[in-house]
Amino acid sequence: MFTLPQKDFSAPTTCLGPACMQDLGSSHGDDLEGECSRKLDQKLPELPGVGDSAMLSPDTSYLSSRGRMIKWFWDSAEEGYRTYHMDEYDENKNPSGIINLGVSENKLCFDLLSWRLSQSDMQRVEPSLLQYADWRGHLFLREEVAKFLSFYCKSPAPLRPENVVVLNGGASLFSALATVLCEAGEAFLIPTPYYGAITQHVCLYGNVRLACVYLDSEVRVLASQVEPGRACGQEFPESGLRVVHGVKVKGLILINPQNPLGDIYSPEELQEYLVFAKRHKLHVIVDEVYMLSVFEESVGYRSVLSLERLPDPQRTHVMWATSKDFGMSGLRFGTLYTENQDVATAVASLCRYHGLSGLVQYQMAQLLRDRDWINQVYLPENHARLKAAHTYVSEELRALGIPFLSRGAGFFIWVDLRKYLPKATFEEEMLLWRRFLDNKVLLSFGKAFECKEPGWFRFVFSDQAHRLCLGMQRVRQVLAGKSQVAEDPPPSQSQEPSDQCR
Amino acid sequence: MFTLPQKDFSAPTTCLGPACMQDLGSSHGDDLEGECSRKLDQKLPELPGVGDSAMLSPDTSYLSSRGRMIKWFWDSAEEGYRTYHMDEYDENKNPSGIINLGVSENKLCFDLLSWRLSQSDMQRVEPSLLQYADWRGHLFLREEVAKFLSFYCKSPAPLRPENVVVLNGGASLFSALATVLCEAGEAFLIPTPYYGAITQHVCLYGNVRLACVYLDSEVRVLASQVEPGRACGQEFPESGLRVVHGVKVKGLILINPQNPLGDIYSPEELQEYLVFAKRHKLHVIVDEVYMLSVFEESVGYRSVLSLERLPDPQRTHVMWATSKDFGMSGLRFGTLYTENQDVATAVASLCRYHGLSGLVQYQMAQLLRDRDWINQVYLPENHARLKAAHTYVSEELRALGIPFLSRGAGFFIWVDLRKYLPKATFEEEMLLWRRFLDNKVLLSFGKAFECKEPGWFRFVFSDQAHRLCLGMQRVRQVLAGKSQVAEDPPPSQSQEPSDQCR
Incomplete structure (x- = not known):
């Protein structure tokens, strides 16, 4: 999917605000029906912004400038x-x-989840669950997470509970990792398009930016039918990578399976990324929140934790959550797996602000250990x-x-x-x-x-x-x-459900 | 408890690291048994630090400087x-x-809590509880919180759900409020001694400091018996208040009932604080997490929300949680009440990182509405x-x-x-x-x-x-x-429980 050449690259250009998106993309032609592979931008990466000052609500004396930025995300993005x-x-x-x-x-x-969560084994209320606990998460849960990830990620050796930190979701984990790995104003590289909320997650508390590495679009014709396209290669700039327009790059975020493309990284691609990152002493955050939502076995998904040997285990940090794979985004359960004890401890220290109920920790342990179900x-x-x-x-x-x-x-x-x-x-x-x-x-x-x-x-x-x-x-x-009359209002019958949709 | 004079005050001095504590306190005499009221420091406030560089763990290339500071808190404070x-x-x-x-x-x-949380009305699992919800909290819960606070805080008019934001505990709320109200490096005033964890809560993410306003110690003799003392007055500096040693002060934190003193602010004292804060355009965060843990009715506790009229409602923000009053620190449920919609929205925007499970939100609503129990x-x-x-x-x-x-x-x-x-x-x-x-x-x-x-x-x-x-x-x-042999090891029988303690 990506190629990671050793050759030098021209100095990247960046932009720092959403306004940079306004004048892009005017180059697409009508070659959609033919096989094509167009480089959209040789100048990369770009830094998507967090709202330039004009987009923020008018100054109120009640909020700090970052408070206004945080409110702006609520007012606009949602x-x-x-x-x-x-x-x-x-x-x-x-x-x-x-x-x-x-x-x-x-x-x-x-239906399946409600049934499982309603079983009597989920209902335990014990004093220890109602008291302060280890901010990394209760040990009984971290043990279950380690076993669960060992099994489903197919790790070559059993994963260890001391490398696990549990918290209230993937969003919190991005926030915590950005803060403990980067100084304010530093950046992570991210293949783009990417799940846009990560911009907020690394920025709102951590004041960390994302440096976009753009993917090309490619559409193929098979037989006479338009078939799915494929996102394809974009090269990383090797020279000048650590500092992009004055912003220091501290790591790389990989989402696997990818959101929004649905792409899967092959073990070879993963390895290539990890070696690339190691060469530049970059942390790699591998977001695997869709790892059990691979519904076509033929695509051969492999977790990064299945690799025989990580090139730089002290800089490789894996995240997983129940939000997607167990369809419970409202339950707020996520987990970090990292061999780096400094990183695990620093994230745990921030877990004072990302803690989840002891009762939910108990339920999650019950769920994850129920391998039969x-x-x-x-x-x-x-x-x-x-x-x-x-x-x-x-x-x-x-x-x-x-x-x-x-x-x-x-x-x-x-x-x-x-x-x-x-x-x-x-x-x-x-x-x-x-x-x-x-x-x-x-x-x-x-x-x-x-x-x-x-x-x-x-x-x-x-x-x-x-x-x-x-x-x-x-x-x-x-x-x-x-396609008929561009400015026409939608037909009124659209307001009612169709019989064929019942 | 405090007096808040109108007169000017000499410029305060501050210190910015824990080292400032090292040479203090050498002035206490042996006047404990007599009534006394000693000014410990006319020079205030002080800014407790967050670990000077020497106290941080040796530089690891894996963590950012703030990551090391965050880890230091874990390594030392706990x-x-x-x-x-x-x-x-x-x-x-x-x-x-x-x-x-x-x-x-x-x-x-x-025993009481386990029984209540195990009742069948607590066990509902619905799709809406498992999905993403309003980050301010489910409306059904915010409605219950508003009713609950109206009743137990004895508010003169019903409190409103739109002024409520729920999240996973008071620690998170301090973190969020510090971030949206202050720029990095700004400060809150806090009567001292205070619940020390607040230093971390406003600092780890928000990089906000606390400016200590010291209370005096006073001990009285009643009859021939040593009786409880009383923390007493320390005056706020009026001039130069907004900027303390180059650090801008943005607000005041009041804990009522106070931690660690157990003090209760009278309505007159509360009013005095609030008027003082209004005069200086300071936000006031009133932490009332012990409000239902007043076990002596005679002390006449009054919530700030019971006041007939808040002097500056747009800058008055009240916090409550179940951690203390319902003895469930492991359940992670807290709430903000503020009339300021900008502040409520900005805090809600950060609640992506402080969310609590929909299942727990449902349980909390059931608990708070059970007025009989x-x-x-x-x-x-x-x-x-x-x-x-x-x-x-x-x-x-x-x-x-x-x-x-x-x-x-x-x-x-x-x-x-x-x-x-x-x-x-x-x-x-x-x-x-x-x-x-x-x-x-x-x-x-x-x-x-x-x-x-x-x-x-x-x-x-x-x-x-x-x-x-x-x-x-x-x-x-x-x-x-x-008192006998200062350096002796403790007696070995202390390792076993005494019969009289069973």
Whole structure:
């Protein structure tokens, strides 16, 4: 996927605010239907910003400047999410409400999870669970996490509880790692497009930036049918890597399986990244929160913890959580695995602010140790449901002649709607996104992932069939309206669920 | 307790590292038995530090400088706590283990709490509880918090759910408020001695300092018996308040009931503080985590939310949690109440990193709404048990002729062991503390609360009778050894529980 050459590279250019995204992406042509591989930007990486001053709310004397920046993220980034929450679709109570295909949650297995979490073995209340405990997490839980990761990551040797720190989710772990690994103002490299919330996670408390390494888009034609494309190579700049436009780079973030692309790194690619990082004394944070959501066995996912030998184990830090793989983003459980005891201790010290209830720690230990239920019930059923939902959306997209990346992992499809933009600008991308929202379907637009080309969207497919069907119907309506009369309002029948979606 | 004069004050002096504590406190005399009121320091406030560079672990190339500071807090501040956890007292399994009278937890009511949390109404598992929710907290919980605080704080008008933000504990709330109210390097004023962990909470992420306003010690003799003393006045400097040695002061932290003194602020004192803060445009964070742990009704506790009118409601932010009042520090539930929507939103934005499980949110809503159980079972029983434990420790201290502050609130007694120090230094205080720990009883020493006089200790009394009895027996042994042969090791029989403590 990536190539990591030894050769020198021209000095990278950077930009420091979201405004830098405004004038990009005007170069896409009409070569979508042919095989292509275009370098979008030789000048990399870029540093996505955190809101320039003009975008912040007017000065109030009550908040610090960073307080205003933190509030700005709430006010702006979560607009679609809050609009959705004010008008959530409900089959009975609010059939014309918004269908959420934007937030990456797995809504396919609540029946299984509710059953498991309601069993009597989950209900223990003991004094030790109600008292202060080791901020790294209760030992009984860290032991279960070590066993769980040893098994599912297929580690060559058993993983150890002392290398485990548990906390209330992956977001907190990004915040803590950024703070203890970087000085304020330093940066992590990240292959881009990437899960955009990481920008906030490393910045809001830690004041750490992300330096984007852009991926190219590539679409292939197989037979006479438009087939999924593939994100492909972008080279890392070797010279000048440690300092990008005055910003020191301290590490590299890898998301595997990748969000939003769904890509899987092969062991060879992983190894290449790790060797590259070691050469530059970069930390590597490997985010594996979708590792058990690989529903196509053929893709051959391998956790970084399965490698026979890590090139630089003291700088390799792995994160996992139950938010995605167990469809419980509201439960707030995540974990770090690192052999570096300084890093584990420093993160644990911050866990005063990221602690999770002793009662939940007990429940998570019960869940993770129930290998029978996970292997025989939950994972097979979850994967079958994810695959069916993915197949449905893929077929819908193919029927519309829309290119997309088809992967066998994650909850989302990276969809190329560039041909529906009258002009290749992020303003047009935003207009199209609003048209979807006005037609009561929430999607995520590419700019939220720092995608460089306007017109890409992430479709989340891990939802119940009737909602997925209705959501895709509303998408079709917008795209049909768009291709026919660009400025027309969406058809009114879109406000009601269709019979075929029940 | 405090007087807040209008007159100008000489420019305050400050110190910026823990080293500033080393040469203090050498002025205490032997006037303990007489009524006294000594100004310990006219030069205030001081800024307790966060570890000077010499105290940090040797440079490792893996952590940032702030990462090393964060790790230093773990390595040093929690020494006693971790020693305790490696050798916890257990009546059956480890009778010679350490008795913990150092950590402020209420261990008197686990029977009541376990029963309540095990009831069937606590066990609901719904999809909405497992999904991402409003980072301010589920609305159903914020509604219950508003009703709960309205009732128990005796607010003149109903409090409103939109002013409530819930998160995983008071520590997180200090971290979030410090970050959104202050720039890095700014400070809060705090009456001192104070609950020392706040130093970390405002600093580790927020890089905010505390400016100490020292309280005097005063001990009175009533009849021929040493009676509890009283912390008394220290004046705030009015001029130059906003900038202390180049550090800008942004607010004031009040803990009510106070930790470690147990003091209660009268409505008049509260009002005086609030007016003072308004005059200087200072935020006031009022930490009321012990508000339902006032076990002597006669002390007449009043929440700041009971005041008819807040002088500056936009700068008044109230915190409460279940850690203390419901004896569940391991459950991780806290809440902010503020009328300032900018502050509430900015804190909510940081709650991505301080979120608590939807399942726990549901349980907390069930608990807080059960007014019958709280009023008729939990609070009366909890207060009776706290009072009995307090009485026991008070009588032990009186029998030893040891002065202490007797309050009717909180879990601790502020004890004056100055006469047991051969020299009035913090080194001697630490030696005495280690002697207690060696004799298997964990206490908190005054320096941990930034107390200016060496020799004060905080005794936590909210524990089961047999542990309390054994703990006090071990304290007596150390003090007896100390007064007889200062350097003697503790008697070996202290390793076994006494029959009278069962």
